Amino acid sequence: MADLTLQIDGERFTAEPGETLLAVARRCGRGASIPTLCNLPGLPAEGGCRLCVVSIEGEAGPVAACSTPVRAGMVVATHTAALEALRRDVLGMMLRAHPAAGRLAGDDGGRQSGEFRALLERYGLADPAPRQSAAPAVSATHPYLRFRPDLCITCRRCVQFCDEVQGQSVFAVGGRGAAVRLLFGADERFEHSPCVSCGGCVDVCPTGALTDVDRLRPGATGTAVRTVCAYCGVGCNIDVAVAEGAVHHVSGTLEAAVNRGHLCAKGRYAHAWTRSPERLKSPLLRTTTGFRPVSWPQALELAARELGDIRAAHGPDALGVMTSSRSTNEAAYLLQKLFRAVIGTNNVDCCARVCHSSTALALTMATGTGAASASYADIERARTIVVAGANPTVAHPVLGARIRQAVRRGARLIVIDPRRTELCEHARPHLQIEPGTNVAAFNAMAAVLVEEGLWNRAYVAERCEGFEEFAASLDEREAVVAAAVCGVPAEALREAARSLAAAGPALFVTGLGLSELVQGTDSVLALVNLALLTGSIGVPGAGLLPLRGQNNVQGNADMGAAPGTVTGYQSLADPEARERLRRVWGSAPPSAAGLTIPGMLAAARSGTLQGLWVQGEDLMQSDPNEAQVRAALTRLRFLVVQELFMTETARLAHLVLPAAGALEQEGTFTNGERRVQRVRAAVRPPGEARPDWTVARDVARALGADWRYEDPAAVMDEIAGVAPGLFGGLRYSRLEGDGLQWPCPDGAHPGTATLHAGRFQRGRGRFSVVRHQGRSEARTATWPYILITGRDLQHYNVGSMTRRTPNIDLAGGDQLVVHPQDAAACGLRAGEWAEIESRHGRARARTRLSDEVRPGTLFLSFHFPETHANALTGGQLDPQSQCPDYKVTAVRLRAINAGGHEAGEGAS
């Protein structure tokens, strides 16, 4: 390859093949001086503003640096008098065409909104007159986004960003010549467009023509606080700007490895919950008539006394705790330590139980580690991406957008999902299987790979075990049998297998559609078989990437919020670990595993569990079989709940402790790619609400423990000592910027992007013989539909935060997705209320008609308590992981009118 050396303004640079002049200049630190109003780094050249013109020796006229590929030996001048005059002239045209844009300071838009004004100043064109405000925004009907047409210079950055990064294509440019203008949606209203309110357009707009209600509010001061978004397990970095002690606006951190400045509607806009008048502001004690505020000393004393009394009377195992997957690692660590070391029970669990416990278990069994083997950066490197049982563009929007970009750039995508999710548009193929039939589908694909010799022999021979037994468990009728089970043609299963094998190792992105099933663990094991067959684990651009639902669910499990393992997934029986715990904690926990969440709830119902601490988890809304949960919680002698709001679960508590939220406390979160990132307080919690970790510490002290942690950093130092294998190198001083991906065993270790590289954590990757066993609930004449539950784009989990933001105006309730054919059969019309009934309970929601589900399948979100989605779901568990089956519930359906009464002839 020829040496791509060129000269820019007399200095020599070396370019990469295919780079443009502007890209080289930027990479070499010369970019800032070359003006551009249309180019976005990393995206294809737009070439419209013509401000990045440069002259090349030997060429007649100037060329645009953004669209000119580098050639060896080029001699480039970027700042001749002629070029500067040309830029000034073009800027002058823009200013004359858009005088309002020139008068504005550009400080009430996104992060680049001052660029046009700054260029005018640089070229001596800025109007020195007092800066005026723009004409009123149009499209003021959207809860967040605003457009001020008089400021728009039609640079098309928003068009590009929305097309290329977010993939929604909301914008276009209409008209021609000087009369071009920005169009969006059907009629310049964001709500009449495919807009998902990611706000990326606001960030790239160079004039502030596109802005939002947050940024239009005056008053942001000081530097923004960099922290981590708490709305899913992706772990996007955010910069939180503060005004008068409250969140003013949120931006994506441009330099963050996880999200490179990109955010979704929740991360960017849903922060009003921090200011909600409904926030809990003081500890509340239940009385016969309701709750009464008490002081913190009283509350801590009471909690310690109750826990102590129960332990004294019934032993430590009469107590249990559920740590919060929304809170910090430090909080989870201290709370599990409180119960293990101070109280003496392993009844410790977190909501990972009810989401990815099956995934974690299966990955541990097959690979040795229950976490993602790959990193998000592998999305861009992958040649083949399999998305199974996950809907990333909705539940993990920033990663969903990255997957879509990768596929548009040429990566092959295979989707296996009972719903036709947005990504299916690009899938080759989409296997729209019946809910809960993953094992059959994956086995059929594996059989095709084996039968047709499409598997990676060298990888399997060198790195795996159990292949012979596994291969023997498959037969040639696998695809035909699976076709009947899964409801897809056998040929489609074969095509999917061949597609999977076509381009080498693949990246497997999975979600709760694999995990939250009676055969959840088996589903993941069957998928791992495919990953092993294709040689995908432990190599870059491939591997296993389970998408974690809650922001710190990974961290909670890591910290030991699980009944069978202690911090760092160390076995309770491991003598080395026990010795370390004795040294650091002063005592080792019991060696027998404690109870899982379902186990604790069952024990509560039977009366053996008497005291429960629930940190930031609304069991009543999010756990299956609401009636059974209520029976458990109401039987407890003492229930303490740490919460932001008076949730359905908090209402049943004896003591409610007001908690600091994600933007209000210090600590760390660990995202779905094992990345431990610093979380910082941007604002103070309201009233007397306290950071979670301090509450665990103070109750431990009240119980007589000598806990001296001054700050979360001290807690992290202890974590590193307790679990040196995974976390030994974690120190706050090393967690600035992008943090570290575990395993990070020592202070010099750079962290681990790819797990199992060269060698599996357990030695060899293990094939597993798993067979489809039928579903937990089947369609019958009485229960003719299978219901799947899950998330919508605009709300997070039980919605306690997002429902208290203007996101409520984007999505005001849960929706039941019904195939039009089924709707017709039930006499349901779009937007009408439906009652859904299962063997376990009833729920109701408005219907949305769509063929994204197959006839016979329904989808319902669970964000609103009044829906009671989890009244429907059953008590069925995966026997291995104890993960509940949220994804397969047999239900029936009928139309009711808006008042909730039955539709009938008399209804008007």
Added chain:
Amino acid sequence: MPQDTAQSRAVRSFFAAGTPPPDATAVCRGLSCELNGAAGVERRAAAAGPTARVHCFGYCDRAPAARVAAGEVLYGAAALALPRPAIPGAERLDVRCLARRAVVTERLGAGAHHDLGAARRAGVYAALEAGLAMGAERLLSLLEDSGELGRGGAGYPTGAKWRACATAVGPRRYVVANGDEGDPGAFIDRALLEEDPHAVIEGLALCALAVGASEGIVFIRAEYPQAQARMALAITQAREAGILGPAVLGYRFAFDLRVVSGHGSYVCGEETALLNAIEGDRGEVRVRPPYPARTGLYGCPTVVNNIETLVNVPWIVREGAAAYRRLGVAAAPGTKAFCLGRGFARPGIVEAEFGVSLREMVEQHAGGSRDGQPLRAVVLGGPMGSVLTPAEWDVPLEPAALRRHGIRLGHGGLVPIPASADLPALLLNWAQFMALESCGKCAPCALGSREVVDLVGQIGSAGGRRRLVELQQLLATVEAASLCGFGQGLPRPLLKLATLALGPGGG
């Protein structure tokens, strides 16, 4: 009902600007018509009903032209008679060949060759048969050896373009005939599409064979309805005769093509804008590179060739590269069809070998001015071409030599500017054309063209000289900074015209 999208609205609004309403009398305000009474035609038609402006129906030799609401294009006396109904089309296209061998005008004006039977009797498709026997590689070499240059204006070697496409990587390839002959002043493509459409099909099929494409598109501008109809019919006939389809002339070569209509945008003549229009997108230019030969239609390797360029191809295949090179000059083999506008004594199409002098073309073959007065200037190569005064006529008509003089041949249209011409009015018309047709993709052209109109409007008034300096500065910026040939090409002729308009006696 699905919601309207920003994209579909963007496309509609782009093309609406150049699409006359169906009930309007569309009056051509292109160069030749403008110099031959178009303003009067529009004024009279406006008194009788709605009117709209278009630029060029391809009757520059019989200007002015207008399309009545019923859909027929009237020209010459019939157009001048509007709004009175007149018997259309008495005047005929005059086609002459001065070259030693006729290449593109062989079958023009000599009977109904748009019919397949007549075309085959005249030898069309013999070259395709020969090409099929020859195979792709030999075809590519043949075209490279012939030295044929594209006739659309850029003058890029056809063989090199084909080779680039043939060797590019892609799931499939496309060949596209560019029949968006937008330059007011040029009408050879219209003539070929209407009278010799099978030669276009043959050239395109040979191209497809050479580059490995199985799908072709003939993009024809909306202002050429007759050409669209003739081409569509020719395609149907060719398909029925087995010339197009799964086995072209019985060979193992599948090729078919379809007509795609333009929607009234000059810039769509630029190849990347044309590809966007075919894809149903706005007719805006794309940033190059990548060039269409690598990344063209739907991202696939694509050859875009002009109509006249394609009609040269069967001749080259039939007669050989050496025969072709014997015509014209070394740097530009073959012939060029020059289109002579109505202001000449002998308007029409003259096929001549490259190298003929402009003066000879104007004074002898075109017969000088129609009114007998010395011409003020001629416009060579349409609105992005050159305005040349008699003192500048001693140049050979061939791309390389012209380039040395800073002259662009364009598509070879010649429109005379008579002594009587109202130059300020013509200048304003030209500037308005620029502002109307600027696609809006790049700022200097989109915004600059509107400023040009404003300035030009003031040139006739007091202080015109000062305005001329401003105009000069503005046009220099537009020329230097614009993205594509449109914005880069219009400033020079505009400035020249402005200088002429302000010449001795001007403001």
